[in-house]
Amino acid sequence: MPRPGLRSEPVAVVRPAGRSDAAAVHRLSVPFAREGALRYRPASRYARDAADFLVAETAHGDLAGCVALRARSDARGRAAAVLYNFCVADGSQGRGIGSALLRAVLAEAAARGASRVFTATAGRGLLFLRHGFVVGGEEEAPPGWRSRLDPARGSRVLVCALT
Numbered sequence: 001m002p003r004p005g006l007r008s009e010p011v012a013v014v015r016p017a018g019r020s021d022a023a024a025v026h027r028l029s030v031p032f033a034r035e036g037a038l039r040y041r042p043a044s045r046y047a048r049d050a051a052d053f054l055v056a057e058t059a060h061g062d063l064a065g066c067v068a069l070r071a072r073s074d075a076r077g078r079a080a081a082v083l084y085n086f087c088v089a090d091g092s093q094g095r096g097i098g099s100a101l102l103r104a105v106l107a108e109a110a111a112r113g114a115s116r117v118f119t120a121t122a123g124r125g126l127l128f129l130r131h132g133f134v135v136g137g138e139e140e141a142p143p144g145w146r147s148r149l150d151p152a153r154g155s156r157v158l159v160c161a162l163t
Helices: 019-035 043-048 097-111 126-130 143-147
Strands: 013-016 053-057 063-073 079-088 116-121 156-161
Touching: 013 097, 019 043, 019 053, 019 063, 019 079, 053 097, 063 097, 079 097, 097 116, 097 126, 126 156
Parallel strands: 079 116
Antiparallel strands: 013 053, 053 063, 063 079, 116 156
């Protein structure tokens, strides 16, 4: 839902990222890493993992948000996915961009055969909760991913059932 007083700027397109988007995704992500909301990743990592990312471009061609998805097996060996590096530029928040990215990434996860999508957030996670995620699922989360969560960040695991 748009915030009162913000100019409406619809998402022009949510699309797969390419290697050429790596620098822009890095610039978009750095402020969130500084705040502790994301892990810091060098620009070369975004280029290497570009196939994991969806980006939201404004009608003016600026990247307004991004989200990444990686296929994993959950703790029981079932097809699952992990959503990571989800962020929306400060000036673009409250305009539906985060919701558009979440809808697109959940559809992509379902198309890839994932039964559940896991993520971790240090924040309240209200947007995730509005899109079907629930708090919990640590014991079912992909073990390799779960073991790399940093307890010092105070992250909570959220999970969304797709089937």
